[in-house]
Amino acid sequence: MPQAEPAEPVLDEAVLAELLATTGDDPAFLRELVETYLAEAPAQVEAIAVAVARADAAALVRPAHTLKSSSATMGALRLSAVARRLEMAGRSGALDHDAAVDAETVRAECQSASDALTAWLAREASA
Amino acid sequence: MSEIGKALVVDDSSVNRLVLVRRLETLGLEVIQAENGMEALALLGAHPGAVDVVLLDVLMPELDGYQTLAAMKADETTRHIPVLVTSSVEEQDSVVRCIELGATDYLTKPINPSILAARINASLAAKRLHDLEVESFERQTALNRTIERQKEELSRFLSPQIAALVSSADGEQLLAGHRREITVAFCDLRGFTSFAEQADPEEMFGVLAEYHRMMGAAITEHGGTLEHFAGDGVMIFFNDPIRQEDHVERAVRMAIGMRERFAELSSAWHRRGYQLGFGVGIAVGYATLGRIGFEGRHDYGAIGNVTILASRLSSQAQDGQILVSPRAQTMLEELIESESVGELTLKGLTRPVMASNVVALR
Numbered sequence: 058m059p060q061a062e063p064a065e066p067v068l069d070e071a072v073l074a075e076l077l078a079t080t081g082d083d084p085a086f087l088r089e090l091v092e093t094y095l096a097e098a099p100a101q102v103e104a105i106a107v108a109v110a111r112a113d114a115a116a117l118v119r120p121a122h123t124l125k126s127s128s129a130t131m132g133a134l135r136l137s138a139v140a141r142r143l144e145m146a147g148r149s150g151a152l153d154h155d156a157a158v159d160a161e162t163v164r165a166e167c168q169s170a171s172d173a174l175t176a177w178l179a180r181e182a183s184a
Numbered sequence: 185m186s187e188i189g190k191a192l193v194v195d196d197s198s199v200n201r202l203v204l205v206r207r208l209e210t211l212g213l214e215v216i217q218a219e220n221g222m223e224a225l226a227l228l229g230a231h232p233g234a235v236d237v238v239l240l241d242v243l244m245p246e247l248d249g250y251q252t253l254a255a256m257k258a259d260e261t262t263r264h265i266p267v268l269v270t271s272s273v274e275e276q277d278s279v280v281r282c283i284e285l286g287a288t289d290y291l292t293k294p295i296n297p298s299i300l301a302a303r304i305n306a307s308l309a310a311k312r313l314h315d316l317e318v319e320s321f322e323r324q325t326a327l328n329r330t331i332e333r334q335k336e337e338l339s340r341f342l343s344p345q346i347a348a349l350v351s352s353a354d355g356e357q358l359l360a361g362h363r364r365e366i367t368v369a370f371c372d373l374r375g376f377t378s379f380a381e382q383a384d385p386e387e388m389f390g391v392l393a394e395y396h397r398m399m400g401a402a403i404t405e406h407g408g409t410l411e412h413f414a415g416d417g418v419m420i421f422f423n424d425p426i427r428q429e430d431h432v433e434r435a436v437r438m439a440i441g442m443r444e445r446f447a448e449l450s451s452a453w454h455r456r457g458y459q460l461g462f463g464v465g466i467a468v469g470y471a472t473l474g475r476i477g478f479e480g481r482h483d484y485g486a487i488g489n490v491t492i493l494a495s496r497l498s499s500q501a502q503d504g505q506i507l508v509s510p511r512a513q514t515m516l517e518e519l520i521e522s523e524s525v526g527e528l529t530l531k532g533l534t535r536p537v538m539a540s541n542v543v544a545l546r
Contacts, residue, residue: 072294076203079207079210079297080203080206080207080210081206081209081210086202086206089202090199090202090203093198093199093202094199097197097198097199118243119196119243119244119245122243122272123196123197123243125272126197126200126272126293126294127197127198127199127200129293129294130199130200130203130293130294131199141274144274145274148274
């Protein structure tokens with residue numbers, strides 16, 4: 058059943074550490090990046106919800122794809138996995154009950170990922 | 185930090201764009217970015233020749249990766265720019281399609297920094313190679329233009345035949361020296377020395393210029409090779425470097441033409457008080473032809489008895505006479521009416537020569 062993937066962590070901090078290391082070890086840049094992500098992700102979640110509600114498979118692909126991709130970059134692996142499933146559903150052209158469930162899940166996962174990233178930022182700032 | 189190249193990042197996700205831009209900057213590139221294909225093409229158009237590599241997302245609003253790639257490849261100014269397609273593992277089919285559309289390579293998201301560095305370096309190397317080729321082509325074109333211009337300049341100083349010879353494939357061999365039968369025509373003015381003594385230099389140069397202009401036109405008309413102008417003396421030969429079956433005939437036709445035109449010139453000069461006459465000597469024979477002179481100043485010249493004979497006949501010619509050697513006379517028998525002027529003792533030649541004056545064409 059397409060529930061949240063227990064195998065994937067909400068936030069893989071190793072991904073963030075690597076990101077920091079490969080972008081010039083600049084905490085300010087990483088902060089900007091996290092903030093950009095936090096600002097952008099909810100809009101994609103909304104676009105996903107609208108597409109699923111209208112059963113518009115084609116309109117689902119792009120926001121799901123972008124959310125999958127940017128979430129993976131940020132280490133939000135569980136959210137990325139759900140978004141990936143939605144992208145696949147959109148590409149298959151048929152939105153079934155699972156897609157509707159995932160559209161709800163993606164909203165919750167986005168919240169979890171955002172909370173985790175915000176907490177991480179706070180910890181980094183005080184470190 | 186001096187940039188190693190300029191990259192254009194095209195991605196609709198701000199997060200992906202930020203990360204990619206940052207990584208490329210860390211690698212030493214200058215980066216510009218676009219949110220979709222439309223913006224990317226606009227940037228490429230606005231900075232022609234400035235972008236060395238494009239990192240292109242596939243799934244984008246407005247204009248997607250495929251359309252952007254197709255537009256880039258259709259445009260002469262952007263088709264050579266390496267394009268790295270950035271895509272997720274789910275998009276392997278898209279990668280194939282992008283490569284078919286002309287993408288250089290692809291990067292799987294999330295992008296591995298080491299692979300990014302390797303692909304960027306390979307793309308920049310390819311772009312540099314391309315730029316070098318373009319530069320080398322442009323240099324070659326400029327060089328060719330210079331050579332053409334030099335040939336044109338050269339042809340003003342040399343006979344056109346010799347200018348062409350210098351730049352022809354077998355030119356070197358012909359210039360090195362060869363033996364050939366030629367017809368030599370030697371022309372000079374009667375009374376020029378005393379005229380030169382009396383006239384103002386300007387007047388003298390004016391007369392010479394008119395004379396040379398008339399001679400030049402006749403030489404060109406009959407395809408003669410001008411060996412040299414020496415004051416009033418002019419030496420022309422035929423059948424070299426361009427082969428001319430009818431070299432004797434050409435020489436005599438040219439001489440007759442010159443004599444007619446000279447008559448017009450001389451009557452004008454006569455009204456200005458100058459008495460100048462015109463004489464021609466024509467001889468046929470073998471000569472050695474090629475580059476004569478010394479490093480820094482070479483002429484294309486003919487050496488042989490034939491040139492001496494023509495020159496001596498010319499100095500024996502009275503005003504209006506075209507004296508031809510016995511061999512030339514034999515070859516021209518059917519073409520011209522001539523009168524014998526008897527045996528002439530010529531300076532430098534041991535035996536007297538039977539010479540004939542060309543009266544007219546038959």
